[in-house]
Amino acid sequence: MNIARWLYQTALARPDAPAIRLGTEQVADYAAFAGASAALARHLATGQGVGQGDRVAIFCRNSVEYLPVLQAIFWIGAIAVPINSKLHPREAAWIIADAGASAVFTEAGGVFETSGELGIPCPEIALSDPPVAGLLSFGPAAAAPLPAPAAVAGDDVAWLFYTSGTTGRPKGVMLTHGNLAAMATCYALDVDAVLADDHPLYAAPMSHGAGLYHLQFTRAGACHVIPASRGFDPSEIRALAQALGNLVFFAAPTMVKRLIAASGAAGYQGAGIRTIIYGGGPMYAADIDEALALYGPRFVQIYGQGESPMTITVLPRDLVADRSHPQADRRRASVGFAHAAVEVRVVNDAMRDVSAGEVGEIIVSGAPVMKGYWRNEDATAKTLVNGWLRTGDLGTMDADGFVTLTDRSRDVIISGGSNIYPREVEEALLNHADVFEVSVIGVPSAEWGEDVMAFVVLRDGADRSRDDLDAWCRARIASFKKPRHYRFVESLPKNSYGKVLKTSLRDRAATGRDAAP
Structure with missing residues (x-):
């Protein structure tokens, strides 16, 4: 089935339904x-x-x-x-x-x-x-x-999605019409209801997840909204939400963080926003707690990759906002459980399941998983193994099926023979009231193999030293995990959809730029 039939059928059934707006103005x-x-x-x-x-x-x-x-x-x-x-x-x-x-x-x-x-x-x-x-x-x-x-045919390729290429030339992910239909169906089953009076907003690049998500809204006859800025602007989102209502959009965690900061300053509490789907990078516990405190239960988390678009795991809005379950905090820090159309496992190097709570590689199988890499049989064979997509992401799965990410396998820091997961260090630092953003990488060490380095963005007006942050970390995580080096920076380098570019940070570390006094 051609995925364009969804638009075709909606046009036949609801020809007069509003379809596309530029800002608040209907254009089609x-x-x-x-x-x-x-x-x-x-x-x-x-x-x-x-x-x-x-x-x-x-x-x-x-x-x-x-x-x-x-x-x-x-x-x-x-x-x-x-x-x-x-x-x-x-x-x-x-x-x-x-x-x-x-x-x-x-x-x-x-x-x-x-x-x-x-x-x-x-x-x-x-x-x-x-x-x-x-x-x-x-x-x-x-x-x-x-x-x-x-x-x-359902296995004919519809979308060639090129990966970001942070570790080399990007690879073309072949997504079929069937892959896209499965992804969109999973959204309606697992993420959120799809309503004809929704206003899906495209504040993130339409070449990526935001654009992929247009399919289910087209099928339902909802009205797509392109911001006049053609990008992400918290004040514009606030105005559109209040003017149109039922705003639904995908946002990277860094976008959510900026939106919440701007909303708090403006005294805005999310009126007119129905759902924010976040993913594409780690949402730290302190950040989602702050977002929930201001906006309430408007958030759904998804975890996916280009190779299994937007559909590996999901944490529905009631579980994001839940405070009553004995494991509520841990679940909120997870990326949820497997989407309806996939099976997810956590395995060791031999592709055998690890025990509950043990760190391993996350693998996924199911209808949304890519057909393969475009004209790259070697990469396909290494990534699709016996029907399973090897994500390269490390994490754990608890006895209830909730997956918690630790890091990309290439980002794990090995210091003195011990594995250190950057996210654990980042979480500790982000709980400090003066820390706005942080990203942790490993840098070469003659003594330990690798040392932990933290790039830190302080909140406006804050003035903290490495000694302050050292003491903070020492009180919260094992001493061997705390950063040995700090770089205080004005901002973190990110790509267009909000992921921190750790390759860029490694380059900056190697050249000595942004060195802390």
């Missing part, structure tokens, strides 16, 4: 949304020669045109290659060439004229060019019947 109903997608699909097929299975890249910021472009690619059975708009054009060009794309959408054209050769014949299609701009103008739907999307 579902007849116009589907009509624009189908018209652009026809243009791609007849004007650009794009056929079923061909790859079409999207290198654009969030916009009202983004979803129709994505759906147009699905409509003809081609494969969408959404690319993080914050990448350098040379980085995007590498992805386009690796995917063997037949075309790439950009906002105004000319992006790749000065960025070097793409290495393949690949026309750049500007959203602002008259033919495409006209097709995406959301004018009145044509009188002719809406053409049905192309027939495809």
Whole structure:
């Protein structure tokens, strides 16, 4: 089944339902949304020669045109290659060439004229060019019947998701129409109800998790909201929530932290926000407690990877907010239990289950798990083993099935022969009232193999020394785990969806930048 049939059916059943807003202004109903997608699909097929299975890249910021472009690619059975708009054009060009794309959408054209050769014949299609701009103008739907999307198999690839590439060249994750349908179905079963009067907001990049999540809302006939800023702005989110109501959105933990800080300063307690789904990085206990205290039970946690998009585990809103269960605090610090369509295990190096509470690698199997890596059989064979996706994430599972992440396997610090999990140290430091953000890495040590180094962002007006933080850690965690080095910085380097870039911190540590006095 072609995932574009969800838009097709909604347009037939609810043609007049509001579909897309720019800020508070409606720009399309579902007849116009589907009509624009189908018209652009026809243009791609007849004007650009794009056929079923061909790859079409999207290198654009969030916009009202983004979803129709994505759906147009699905409509003809081609494969969408959404690319993080914050990448350098040379980085995007590498992805386009690796995917063997037949075309790439950009906002105004000319992006790749000065960025070097793409290495393949690949026309750049500007959203602002008259033919495409006209097709995406959301004018009145044509009188002719809406053409049905192309027939495809469930295991045909729909979305080529390129990983962030923090440890080398990014890999193309092949997500099929069936993978996407399973992910969206899991959302409705496990994460949150999907309502026709919802306003899904795209404050995070549509090339990643936020864009993946548009599918279930399209099926329900909800109205997609693109912020006028086209990004994340706490004051804008507050205004949209109060004007529209039933705001639902995905946010990285760092975005939640910024939103709560700004809301607290403004005296805003979340009116108009129905649900915030957070994931993509660790949400520390102190941060979610602060968020719950201000906003109440509006939060759902998910854990996933590009290889199993948004669907490994889930912690529903009632369990995020629960205070009555004997294990409530521990559960809230976990990432929840397995999504409905997957099985999750924690295993040792031999892929055998470890005991409850023992640290091992998290592996997952089920309908949302990727088909494999694009044109990379070696990486696929190493990652998909006997039907199980090896996530590379370390964690524990308790007797009730709740999974708690410790760290990425590559981030574990081994000092004096003992494993130190950065998140444990980060949690301890974040409980200090003057610490706003922190990230912990390992640095080379002639004596111990590795030492713990903490990059610390203090709250405004705070003035703390390493001795203060040393004493704080010594009172809360084993002495061998506490940082031997501190760097006090104004901010932590992050990618466009809020993950702290520990590779960048390692580079800064090696060069001695941001050294504490």
